[in-house]
Amino acid sequence: MCAVKTTIPDNVSEEYYQIAPEILASFPKYRPPIDLFLFKESIASLEPYSRKGQRLTADQVDKVHELCNEGMLFVSRSDHPVYSKHIVKQLDLVLVDKNLKESEIADVFMNAFQLRLEEFYDQPVQVVFDKLYTDIMVLTEYLSVDWFRIKALLKRLFTEHTLVNHSINCGVLATWLYLKVRKGHFKRRELDRAVLAFFLHDMGMAKIPPFIRTKSVPLTMEERQKLNSHPMHGAKLAQKLGLSFNEIMACIMEHHERFDGSGYPRKVKEGEISKLGKLCAVVDSFCAMTTERPYAKAMEPVAAAQSLAQDKRYDENFATIIKTAYITGNF
Structure with missing residues (x-):
């Protein structure tokens, strides 16, 4: 946070916020993409200093950084x-800018995850994955300070179903449910692995042709078989990326398994499904049911959660927690 050497009126912080030196340094040096304002102590208010896109001289650049360091x-x-x-490409900057509101940080996270997952699903290779991994670790660092911060992201779940949107919705909701069940008690390494698993549980879908994923009419038997192979594709991709730890394998391989053995790909029953797999299965189905898909209208969250809680193929406890949260306005 910038060091403030003078008293800033409260009404100023409602409409403006100080820009941290790390953020300023990330902008184009001579043409900042936003308006900059200078705090004038003599009148205790702000006045324009430079306009977005305006070219600054070398002296002005130095002055801007000097004023920023002074908190002005x-x-x-x-x-x-x-x-x-701008800062979605350097997501760790949200950890150093203490002037952003939680709602503003939540916007940054959602935009960053859209960008990174689109890149990863388009090209699921190590160098692209590394960027996504870094951003997810920024989220776990952010939540490790106060896990209730996840609620701001929950308010921004997407309503249209795409592979990217679904992955983000599942990642956010599953993270909240995981932390809710554990009452905020966790080891950092466990949180890192679980959250990564939640966001990437469906990454095998990147190997399924888009025309099958987005088809608005019933799939043929051959197409259904291809679609149902995505957990196996996901497991292979995870291993290729060096992600063979238990949490991610459980979420990838078990999010379509069902208690009665009717799921896929291994058709295992309740006693053979891990706790994370059960959690991910509920979240995956809930997030699909509550978004607009080519072949189905979105359900209301409470109705979707109630349906899952009554379905003996799913974990009733996880579904009920989600339903209660929506009924009570917990989000």
């Missing part, structure tokens, strides 16, 4: 969308 440089909250789109 501000940006307008109305510029948050631009600010957000």
Whole structure:
């Protein structure tokens, strides 16, 4: 956080926030993409310093950084969308900028995950995965300070079903459910692995042709077989990326297994499904049911959770926790 050497009126922080030196340094040096404002102590208010896209001289660049270090440089909250789109590529910056609201940080996370997952599903190779992994670890670091912060992301779940949106929705909701069940008690390594598993449980879908994933009419038997092979593809991809730990393998291989053995790919029954697998199965189905898909309308969250709680093929406890959260407005 920038060191403030003077008293900033409360009404200023409602409409503006100080820009951290690390954030400023990430912008184009001579053409910052946002308006910058200078706090004038003599009048206890802000005045424009430079406009977005305006070219700064070398002296002005030095002055801007000097003012920022003194805690005198501000940006307008109305510029948050631009600010957000810029720092999604350096997500760790949200950990050093203490002036952002939780809602603003949640926007940054959701935008960053969309960007990284789109890149990863388009090209599921190590160098692309490494960027996604880094961003997910930023999220776990953020939540390790206060796990209730996940609720701001829950308010931003997507309503349209795409592979990327579904992965994010499942990652966020499963993380909340995992932390809720554990009452916020966890070892950091366990959290890192679980959250990574939740976001990547469906990564085998990257190997399924898009025309099958998005088909609006019933699949043929051959197409259904290809679709049902995605957990196996996901497991192979995880191993290729060096992700053969238990949590991710459980979520990849078990999120379509059912208590009565009617699921896939191994048709195992309740006693053979791990706790994380049971959790992921409920979340995966819930997130699919509550989004608009080509072949089905979105269900209301409470109705979807109630349906899963009554379905003996799923873990009733996990489904009931989600249902209760929506009924009570817990999010």
